[in-house]
Amino acid sequence: MARLPRVYVENAVYYISCRAAYNEKLFKGEKDYRMYLELLEKYRKEYNFKLFAYVLLPEHLHLLIEPSPDVEISDIMHSLNTAYSKYFNSYYNRRGHLFRERFRACIVEKEGYLDSVIKHIHNNPVRLKITDNASAYPYSSTYLYSKKDYNYKEIEEALSIERYRKNISAESKDKELDLRKRLHRGGVLGSKEFKRRVKEEIQKNKSVSSENSKRRKNHVIGISLGVIVLLAFLAGIVKYLRFQPRSIPKESRKEAVPLASVVIKEIKDLNNTEWTVKFTSRNEGKSFPDTLSFVNGKFVSAWFHQDGFNPTNYSVTRSGNKIIWETMQTSGNATISWRGEIEANKMRGIASLRSKDKAQDLI
Template sequence: MPRKARERSETGIYHVMLKGIDKKDIFAGKQDYEKFLYYVNRAMEISKFEVYGYCLMPNHVHILLKEGTEKIGDAIRRIAVGYAQYFNIKYGRNGHLFQNRFRSEPVNDDVYFLIVLRYIHQNPIKANMVINMEDYEWSSYNEYIMKSKREITNIKFAMELFSNIKNFKKFMMERNKDKCLEYNERIRYTDKELEKMIMSIIDISKLKELDKETRDEVLREIKNVTKASNRQLSNVTGIGRGIWEKV
C-alpha cells in the first residue's frame, strides 16, 4: 500500500516528531543529547530552516520548525542519519535507530502554533520527569526565558505574540488537554460520511448561531463521537480549525 502523502503546511511551519524504533531510548546520556543538538545546528546551516521550539525526550524528539531551502524531509533526514550513525558507532549497534518515517503536522495559524509550542515544552512535565519546565535541560523553554546559553531557537517569532515574558510564561504553564500529533490517531471518513454523523447530533447550519458556551459544548460532543481530525471537522462544518483545537 502506498504511503499517504505528507500534508503540506500553508505557512511552511511544521511540528515534527522522531521516535525511537520499537519505542527504545535514543539517548543514553548527556553527551547524546548534546550531539543531537549539534546535528540540528549543522542541518540548520545547510537547509536554512528555523527552529521555534524543541524537546528531546528519552525515546522521542519534538521539533517545531519552519522549512528552509530544502524540503522538510531532507532536513530531518540530515539530523536523523547523522545522529544515528554517531549513536550506532558509540554503542556498537547496527540497524535503524528511529522509526523509518518521521511524523509531522502542518501548523497553519498562530493559535495552533502556540498550542504546539506549549505542548512541546510541557512534555517533560506530563511525563512526570520534572515539576517545572525550566528544570528540564533538553528543551527550548530555557532559551525563551533566557536561562540557556544555547542559540538554536528563534524565539522572536513566538515572543511577538505576547506583550511580555510574564504572559509567555503564564501561557506556557497553563494546564490543558492539548493533544498534538502523537495522539491524533483519528478515524478517517469521507466528508459526506462525517457530515451525516454530525447531522445526527446537530444541524450543521445552526452551529454558528449558537452562543459560544453552547457551541463549544456541542463541538466537544462532535469530537468525542466522531474522533475525526480537527482539519476535516473544520472543512465539513465551516468552523475554524483554531476553534476546534481549543475545545
C-alpha cells in the same frame, strides 16, 4: 491516517515526532543529547529553517520547524536523523535502524496555534513525570524563552516573552489533551482557510507527481505509483571522473579532472567518484544501466535524476574492509532508500523505491 505529502505552506510549521525502534533508546547519556543538539544546530544553519521549539526525551523527540520554501522537511529530517544514527551506531557498536520509522508530522497554522504547540512540546517532560518543572529540563528549548536567548531569530519574530509566559499554564487539561491527540494523529491543525490552502498545495503536489508517474511508466522497469522494494545493483568503478551535465552542477563539472586510477580504501576516497551500475528486475528479468555520482558530499543517480530525484547528502561508515554509504531521495510521493557496500573496489547494494499503489521487486 495516511502520511501527508511534505508540502510547503506559508505561515505554517511542522510538528515533528520521531520515536526509537522497539526496545531501544534514542538517548542513553548526556553525550547523546549533546550530539543531537549539535546536529540540529548544524542543519538549521545549512537548510536555513526556523526552529521554534524542541524536546529530546529518552525514547522519542519532538521538533517544531518552519522549513524554507526551497527545502523539503523530508530532506531536513533525513539528514538530521541519518547523521545521528551514524553517530549512535558507531558509539554503541550496534547495527540496524535506530528510529522506528522516518518521522510523523502535523502541519500547524502559526496564527492562533503556535503558543499552544510550543507549550505542549515543553511540557512533555512534566507529563511523562521526568521532572516537575518544565523550565528545569535541560534538553528542551525552554531556556531560549526563559533566558530571552534571541540567537534564534524566529523566537523574536513570532513570540513575545511576556505573551508566552502568560500562556504557558493558561490552558485547561482538557484542551491540552485534545491538542495532544490532534497533533499525534498528524494531518493539519488550523483554521478552515488554512486547511483549504494546505489541501490546495497537496493537490498541486499530486499533479506534479502524476506527471512524473506518467513519464516513469514509459521506462523499461515500468515505474508507476507503487511500492518497489529490493532493488539491488552491482557496479564497477570508473577509472576517471566523467560527469553528466544533467546530473552535476556546472561548478562541480569544472572541477572534474581525469584520474589515472581510483582506489577506494578510506571513507574520504568515495567523494568525487562515479560508478557505472546495472539494475535488474526480479519480476521481469529486465535490466537497465545507471550512473551513480558522489560529488562534493552529494549523491545523484543519472537515471532517477530525470524523474525528479535531486542530489542529496549521503552518510559513509566503515565496517572492516567495507565502505558503506547510505542516503534517501524523494520526488513527489516516491522515496528511494539507497545502501551500498564497497569492497575491493567493487560495489554491491540495495535500493528501495516506494510509492503508493503497486508493488514490484527488482534485483
